[in-house]
Amino acid sequence: MKFGVVIFPGSNCDYDTYYALKNIFKQKTTFLWHKEHDLKNVDCVILPGGFSYGDYLRSGSIAAFSPLMQEVKEFALRGGLVFGICNGFQILLELGLLPGAMLRNEKLKFLCQFIHIRVENNKTSFSHQAKKGQILKVPIAHFDGNYFASPETILEIKKNSQIVFRYSDAKGQLNEEANVNGSAESIAGLINKAGNVLGMMPHPERASEVLLGSQDGRIIFESIIAKLS
Amino acid sequence: MKVRILVSFKDSVLDPQGQAVKNTLHTLGYSSIKDVRQGKVFELELEGISKKEAEKIIPKISDKVLANPVIEKFSWQIIEKG
Numbered sequence: 001m002k003f004g005v006v007i008f009p010g011s012n013c014d015y016d017t018y019y020a021l022k023n024i025f026k027q028k029t030t031f032l033w034h035k036e037h038d039l040k041n042v043d044c045v046i047l048p049g050g051f052s053y054g055d056y057l058r059s060g061s062i063a064a065f066s067p068l069m070q071e072v073k074e075f076a077l078r079g080g081l082v083f084g085i086c087n088g089f090q091i092l093l094e095l096g097l098l099p100g101a102m103l104r105n106e107k108l109k110f111l112c113q114f115i116h117i118r119v120e121n122n123k124t125s126f127s128h129q130a131k132k133g134q135i136l137k138v139p140i141a142h143f144d145g146n147y148f149a150s151p152e153t154i155l156e157i158k159k160n161s162q163i164v165f166r167y168s169d170a171k172g173q174l175n176e177e178a179n180v181n182g183s184a185e186s187i188a189g190l191i192n193k194a195g196n197v198l199g200m201m202p203h204p205e206r207a208s209e210v211l212l213g214s215q216d217g218r219i220i221f222e223s224i225i226a227k228l229s
Numbered sequence: 230m231k232v233r234i235l236v237s238f239k240d241s242v243l244d245p246q247g248q249a250v251k252n253t254l255h256t257l258g259y260s261s262i263k264d265v266r267q268g269k270v271f272e273l274e275l276e277g278i279s280k281k282e283a284e285k286i287i288p289k290i291s292d293k294v295l296a297n298p299v300i301e302k303f304s305w306q307i308i309e310k311g
Contacts, residue, residue: 058297065294094297101299108245148242148300182243 001228002028004042006072006088008063009034013049013085013205020205021046025221034066043228044081045072047088049141049203059102059144060090069095081125081224082197086142089190089199098190098199099157100149106182110143114213115180117188117202118168121161124191125227126198129219135172136165136216138202140180145201147183147190154184165189165200230275231309232287236296237268271295272308280307 003021007014014031021029030040039045052063063069069091076082076097084092092098105111119127119134130136149157157163165188169178179186181201189200204217238244244266251265273290275283291303 057294061294061297093299101297103242103300104245106243106245108249150241150299 001225002030002040002042003044003046004030004032004040005046005048006032006034006068007048008050008052008066010052010054011048011050011087013087013203016203017046017048017085017205020208020221024208024218025225027225032068034063034068036068037071039068039071039075044083044224045075047072047082047084047091048205049086049088052087052091055144058094060087060092060094063087063091064094073097076192076197079194079196081228083126083224084197084199085203085205086140086145086201089201090144092197092199097197098192099153099162100147100184100190102144103146103148104144105142105146105180107180110141111145111180112139112141113180114139115202116168116170116172116178117165117200118172118174120163120166121191123161124164124195124198124223126191126220126223127164129223129226133172134219135168135170136204136207136219137170137214138204138207138217139213140202142181142201145181145183147181147185147187147201149184157187157190158185160193162191162193163187163189164191164198165202230278230280230283230307230311232273232275232283232305233308234271234273234287234291234295234303234305235268236271236291236301236303237266238300239302242300269295276311280310283307 207214207217
């Protein structure tokens with residue numbers, strides 16, 4: 001079982017993601033350079049956080065046209081597991097592998113803080129080790145995390161149970177205060193209809209060790225690992 | 230040939246940056262400003278292409294790259310022939 005972490009110019013969470021997978025979860029992990037056309041037979045592709053191409057044009061828009069993304073798209077269409085974290089989520093949206101788009105945070109502030117997310121769907125490859133309603137304390141660090149989708153798309157998303165995580169307070173309540181960036185339906189994490197592509201704005205790779213303030217992010221990686229085993 | 234493309238948010242999309250600009254204008258006393266929507270301007274310089282060919286590729290470029298059709302709309306015009 002092997003994980004691949006894609007690197008774009010401007011990615012800055014690639015090493016944190018690699019460290020978590022290799023050193024904390026003891027998984028075979030390799031970096032994948034965006035200009036290559038080789039996925040190196042990985043079983044799961046991770047698009048890490050950061051500022052690929054400096055967020056030029058729109059966050060994730062130029063990275064979505066990188067040569068390797070053609071292979072990632074085909075890998076996803078074949079059912080391969082793809083996990084986009086923060087900028088990775090933005091790239092998946094721009095690529096059309098996930099529905100909707102990201103807007104600037106509603107209160108126009110870059111948010112760099114711990115928040116809570118609630119597990120809405122624990123029947124996915126990325127969340128099956130969690131309980132439905134479980135609260136995870138994870139950090140966010142983003143300026144453009146305000147999830148948007150048309151009313152028709154939101155209906156589809158809900159019909160197919162594609163919402164995996166929602167922003168909540170520590171007690172699991174959904175409210176305006178907990179939905180720090182103003183996302184539609186308080187969506188913090190979303191899967192595609194087929195269930196093999198997940199995008200989430202919070203950083204579970206930075207919440208996998210007690211040293212960093214929370215290890216609630218572990219359950220997502222453990223779910224992926226269990227699924228692939 | 231120069232082409233100008235305007236990209237702005239669809240009407241159904243909230244534009245907090247536009248609202249921030251509006252509030253600033255109000256603070257400065259311009260109470261007649263009812264709404265502000267912020268967008269982007271792209272100016273493309275093309276050569277070796279006919280007007281007809283340009284009219285085919287500009288909407289494609291705009292839809293695929295310059296705008297995100299989920300949240301943005303675009304309009305374009307040729308501003309300099311040649």
